[in-house]
Amino acid sequence: MELLTPSEMADADRLAIAEATTADQLLERAGRAVADVAARHPFNTPILVLCGTGLNGGDGFVAARILRERGYRVRLGLLGPASALGGEVAYAAEKWGQPVENALALSFPREGIIIDALLGAGLSRDIGGTLAGLVERINASGLQVIAVDLPSGIDGATGQIRGVAVKARETVTFFRRKPGHLLLPGKLNCGAVRVADIGIADNVLATIRPRTFVNQPDLWQPGFPHPEPAGHKYARGHLVVLSAGIEGTGAARLAAKAGLRVGAGLVTVASPSDALAIHAASLDAIMVRRCDGPEGLAVLLEDARRNAFVVGPALPPDEETRAKVDLVLSSSRAVLIDAGALSAFAAERIHFIATLRAALGPVVLTPHEGEFARVFDDIAGKHAAKLDRARAAAEATGAVIVLKGADTVIAAPDGRAAINANAPPTLATAGSGDVLSGLIGGLLAQSMPAFEAASAAVWLHGEAANLFGPGLTADDLPAMLPKALAALASLRPS
Numbered sequence: 001m002e003l004l005t006p007s008e009m010a011d012a013d014r015l016a017i018a019e020a021t022t023a024d025q026l027l028e029r030a031g032r033a034v035a036d037v038a039a040r041h042p043f044n045t046p047i048l049v050l051c052g053t054g055l056n057g058g059d060g061f062v063a064a065r066i067l068r069e070r071g072y073r074v075r076l077g078l079l080g081p082a083s084a085l086g087g088e089v090a091y092a093a094e095k096w097g098q099p100v101e102n103a104l105a106l107s108f109p110r111e112g113i114i115i116d117a118l119l120g121a122g123l124s125r126d127i128g129g130t131l132a133g134l135v136e137r138i139n140a141s142g143l144q145v146i147a148v149d150l151p152s153g154i155d156g157a158t159g160q161i162r163g164v165a166v167k168a169r170e171t172v173t174f175f176r177r178k179p180g181h182l183l184l185p186g187k188l189n190c191g192a193v194r195v196a197d198i199g200i201a202d203n204v205l206a207t208i209r210p211r212t213f214v215n216q217p218d219l220w221q222p223g224f225p226h227p228e229p230a231g232h233k234y235a236r237g238h239l240v241v242l243s244a245g246i247e248g249t250g251a252a253r254l255a256a257k258a259g260l261r262v263g264a265g266l267v268t269v270a271s272p273s274d275a276l277a278i279h280a281a282s283l284d285a286i287m288v289r290r291c292d293g294p295e296g297l298a299v300l301l302e303d304a305r306r307n308a309f310v311v312g313p314a315l316p317p318d319e320e321t322r323a324k325v326d327l328v329l330s331s332s333r334a335v336l337i338d339a340g341a342l343s344a345f346a347a348e349r350i351h352f353i354a355t356l357r358a359a360l361g362p363v364v365l366t367p368h369e370g371e372f373a374r375v376f377d378d379i380a381g382k383h384a385a386k387l388d389r390a391r392a393a394a395e396a397t398g399a400v401i402v403l404k405g406a407d408t409v410i411a412a413p414d415g416r417a418a419i420n421a422n423a424p425p426t427l428a429t430a431g432s433g434d435v436l437s438g439l440i441g442g443l444l445a446q447s448m449p450a451f452e453a454a455s456a457a458v459w460l461h462g463e464a465a466n467l468f469g470p471g472l473t474a475d476d477l478p479a480m481l482p483k484a485l486a487a488l489a490s491l492r493p494s
């Protein structure tokens with residue numbers, strides 16, 4: 001499902017108005033959708049509608065009128081003079097036809113709900129001054145807030161708080177969600193987000209060509225390597241996970257198990273000599289091979305059937321790890337680089353980016369924000385917004401970037417980006433990133449394209465955690481994958 005930035009949404013509105021509808025009709029339908037959500041509250045609930053002077057406020061005027069017609073006790077406060085209203089907003093204000101209070105001077109009711117129609121997609125600078133005071137009063141009122149389009153103060157393109165922002169219980173947006181509904185901290189201010197149909201036809205998207213998506217199966221399910229009736233294990237790739245030495249072997253096993261569960265035909269843990277015995281004693285379906293230093297890795301790379309590599313979980317951020325990364329990137333294999341293999345390049349950033357750019361095979365990097373800042377400090381300094389950071393790093397490296405967090409962003413070098421929305425907080429647990437690395441590696445081994453493989457893996461990771469529920473540890477995730485895969489298969493179009 002596409003996400004539209006506020007400016008793309010304005011294009012959608014314009015295209016819809018050019019084709020089959022009028023600005024008045026869009027405003028009317030948007031306001032009605034807000035009224036419908038407010039009307040789920042009991043009949044005698046007092047409703048305070050706070051309107052700005054833009055179209056967001058226009059939605060508020062329409063909602064106020066409709067709710068009053070339905071018998072609710074509605075008061076309306078306007079931020080600014082009525083003389084500032086123009087076009088369809090002035091028309092909506094005229095149709096409201098009831099008293100308009102000064103939003104900055106009114107008394108708040110003790111109970112009821114507030115409809116926040118102060119600022120939406122038109123937010124263009126930080127909120128300050130008297131408006132900031134009003135937002136703080138709304139948040140301190142204890143009243144439930146329904147936000148129109150976006151909670152006022154949340155940037156729809158980035159999810160950032162511009163100065164201050166309303167904290168809503170529910171948000172009603174139109175046609176498509178915006179990135180700011182999914183990215184932190186915006187997501188937390190939105191509460192439950194409802195998307196209302198206001199009569200904009202999907203075909204406007206062919207003109208807008210959105211580049212940002214919710215990470216849901218519709219984005220990558222067509223290319224997902226569901227097992228084929230005539231398939232065999234040799235057609236499903238061979239994933240190799242590089243292990244650390246004796247003191248850090250669990251990460252490689254977690255990744256390897258996830259890679260096998262997600263369907264890689266064969267999985268090998270490549271282990272330094274000192275850890276061979278422990279791996280051999282703990283693994284059955286997964287193979288174990290000796291791999292000491294870059295020389296050992298070079299031997300493994302001689303077999304072209306080993307087509308995907310996971311490098312990084314539990315590896316020390318040192319010169320030997322850098323050498324392994326260089327070797328595997330020059331081998332035209334699909335490569336997943338995580339953890340220690342990212343941090344290893346903190347002091348060799350220019351070399352790292354050049355090597356990534358020269359890589360012949362698909363590459364996915366899975367930094368969390370700390371690793372990202374270590375390796376891409378220039379980019380991190382330039383871009384405050386997560387979506388921009390991930391996209392800039394993907395463009396600079398030619399790799400797919402999975403910028404992890406509660407709102408993981410997956411960005412491709414061609415500008416596509418997906419924002420993940422299904423990750424429960426229980427995923428913030430030791431080893432969970434190793435499982436994700438293995439999932440991505442397992443899908444890369446099956447030749448799924450890198451952006452789709454990374455997005456699918458992030459979704460499956462979240463789904464597995466959701467299916468497990470509370471008390472999750474990373475050890476539980478591989479065992480939950482069959483259920484997550486079944487859930488995915490059930491969503492497959494027949």
Ligand SMILES: NC(=O)C1=CN([C@@H]2O[C@H](COP(=O)(O)OP(=O)(O)OC[C@H]3O[C@@H](n4cnc5c(N)ncnc54)[C@H](O)[C@@H]3O)[C@@H](O)[C@H]2O)[C@@H](O)CC1
Pocket residue numbers: 010013014023026027030031052053054055056057058059118119120121122123124125126127128131148149150174198
């Ligand atoms: N035809 C359309 O384009 C539709 C628009 N809709 C609504 O229209 C909204 C967008 O309307 P607008 O583009 O008029 O924008 P807004 O109504 O969000 O705000 C515009 C005004 O806010 C001012 N402003 C921006 N940042 C500010 C700040 N920090 N402090 C104080 N003032 C600030 C701007 O100068 C401008 O005057 C959407 O969020 C949605 O609610 C819906 O009615 C659907 C149809």
Ligand SMILES: [K+]
Pocket residue numbers: 056116117118119120147148149150151152
């Ligand atoms: K709003």
